Amino acid sequence: MRLIGLVAAMSATCLAPQVAEAASVSKKIEITAAPAKVWAAIGEFCDIGSWLPIVAKCEMTETDGKKFRTLTTGDGGVLVESLERWDDAGMSYTYRIRSSPLPIENYIATIKVSGAGGTSTVEWSSSFDPKGAPEADVVKTITGIYQAGFAGLKKKL
Template sequence: MMKQLLAALLIIFGTSSAFAHGPTPQRVEETVSIAGSPEAVWAIVGNFANLAAWHPLVENCTGTGGNKAGAERTIELKSGGRIVEGLDEYDDAGRTYTYRLAKENVEAFPVSSYSATLTVRPAEEGSEVVWKASFYRADTGNYPAEDRDDAAAIAAMSAFFRTGLDGLKQTMEARQ
């Protein structure tokens, strides 16, 4: 009887971990059309540390290393949080760069890691800017709190990109 009980407990507890799972990568992509040449738009967004000039949620942005791989930028959000990002790839001719979260701050932004790419390309009436990312939620455990789960991470990343692209459009079109 004891052996059967022990076997049953091993089966129950041994298989319960099979039902638990960690986080899966999430993806977000936002796009905006801007009445302005790709060169003019790139002149604004192409400077990795210039985010505060066009993103309404950013209070200040400072950088080191310019636009070279390995450069870093520190973003101070108007909400009070601070995010540090590192530049991985920069292609001036292709008007694109890829960067990643360098220092996690889940209190400021509910993600534990991300890699993002911003690209400016020609469009019929000017430019199209595409901002996309792959990321993981803030709490990478099996049962995250609601404010640190996949839905919170997706909502935060989408809102940050959408607000930024809308701010870029407004900034660019006000100059014309």
């Protein structure tokens, strides 16, 4: 009788839907500039348009003490993002996409600057669930956005 219960439990476990892990992207770039200078170039939460070329306009709002930015892309797409954590001393911030034309949901990302002297590392990492598109395609899109941002940041510096 005990064996039957064990087999039934194992069968239920094997047949249960498996929870998919979130997709992720993490990219880094080395920049020949002091970390404080790179952090200043990244700027405040809505300064992303000064170094991410796809952003045509950024508007900042605040609701119940929480900051939101509405990004309008050059092709008219609109993303709404919330600032989840700002660490000026640690030179990082974390944000969440609340709405977007991108085929993703549950997107959360962190941008961090580190380094010493005249060399900095900028890391942009995220996790998300692809929605309505193959994971490989979504990862490629997010990677392209990060690479464009890094190129824009280098150009700004």
